[in-house]
Amino acid sequence: MPPLPDGYRPLALPADRADEMRAVSRLAFAGTLDPAVEEVVPFSVPTDRLGAVEAPDGTLAGAHGSFAFTMPVPGGSVPCAGLTWVGVRPEQRRRGVLTAMIDHHLARCVERGERVSALFAAETAIYGRFGYGCAADDVRLTLPRRAALRPVPGADALTVRLTHLDAEEHADLVDDLHRRAGAGRPGWMTRDSAALRRRMVVDPPAWRGGTEAMLLATVHDAQGAARGYATFARKEGWEPTGPAYTVRVREAHALDAAATHALWSFLLDLDLTSTVESPMLPADHPLLHLLVDPRPAGPRLADNLWVRLVDVPAALAARSYAADVDVVLDVRDDRLPANAGTWRVRATAHGDVEVTRADGPGDVLLDVRELGAAYLGGRSLTAMARAGLVQVRDGYDVTGAAAAFGWPVAPVCSWVF
């Protein structure tokens, strides 16, 4: 991609230009400006983390923002810039505006000490060239009503309460259960600002797509403590054979197996309904194990988080490894040359980690994109080597390093930022 045309310049966008950034986003994403939505849905991107490319006439050709996340990684966490709302005006596309914004974004990550950046990709072909690798998958299900679940001890002792979702009343409860349900899962971003917490529980009519107003189901133990929740809404439908409503689940998270069972048993047997659409689930979600017959649910796998290592040694040292490992990685990184070259990763299983510069040839040669893909433990070095995306030194057995970089809990981010 050639450099930006003359007169274009990347910049950190001051907070008082946030409306210009949002105008670019609306054009790029074909968004509507609905005052009724704007009133209840807060702009959740921090206004001190906006960036843009300005055209010679001073207008914005493209813009983006980022969240300051603490991203859970295997055995720890790492400061992470969650890149979001990346948009280029339709008539300014394909002249390097995005490329300039990514370079600017990565430079600011370095300045802020953010070891990694992560994103959800609008289109999967965009971000690999910038060193982002797909590091997590999610699964979606369309479940038939009354899909049977294998029994879980204790589930019958739990009770479900139902109410209309209320942004004021329920934001804290939803946030607390979401945090606890995802503890220990790589990639599980929490909603760390009031604006984000609110965004998860607002329900503007323009978002409903024909459903009723959003409901909140909570699962409680005998002492009344909440053990899980689901936000969902039903869409009316009638067929010649009878009622065929759809249940659209926005979120469903529970603290243990019994609460998971109680929650999904409730969602799967609502009167008048025929199908239940799940939200994004991690690839190892308990529901996938509990379903007696998962086939009719037609599991669909999709890319979830994309991860870019900004500071390779610091990022690799911030996570744990599932097995003892001593491997030299030879990393290619065209955009951040400080990452390139050989790094020796020495770690004991779930213990100490040391990442140092290495001399000599690497055992495993890979682009920073593939290292990002392996970072959360969800993509295997062996699989990527078999796909020809990772090269292995002659005589080196990569399966040991692959086992160390893997992780027993599948990574996922449960919401799109």
Ligand SMILES: CC(=O)SCCNC(=O)CCNC(=O)[C@H](O)C(C)(C)COP(=O)(O)OP(=O)(O)OC[C@H]1O[C@@H](n2cnc3c(N)ncnc32)[C@H](O)[C@@H]1OP(=O)(O)O
């Ligand atoms: C994290 C997020 O926010 S994801 C949201 C991304 N935004 C959108 O999808 C909104 C609509 N699209 C857009 O705003 C723009 O088309 C963008 C942001 C995707 C691309 O912006 P541009 O300024 O046109 O990108 P730029 O000119 O820097 O292109 C860089 C390279 O990416 C390629 N590229 C850009 N967009 C795409 C795409 N959608 N699919 C495949 N390749 C793409 C270009 O062809 C170019 O390739 P090259 O280096 O081989 O020549």
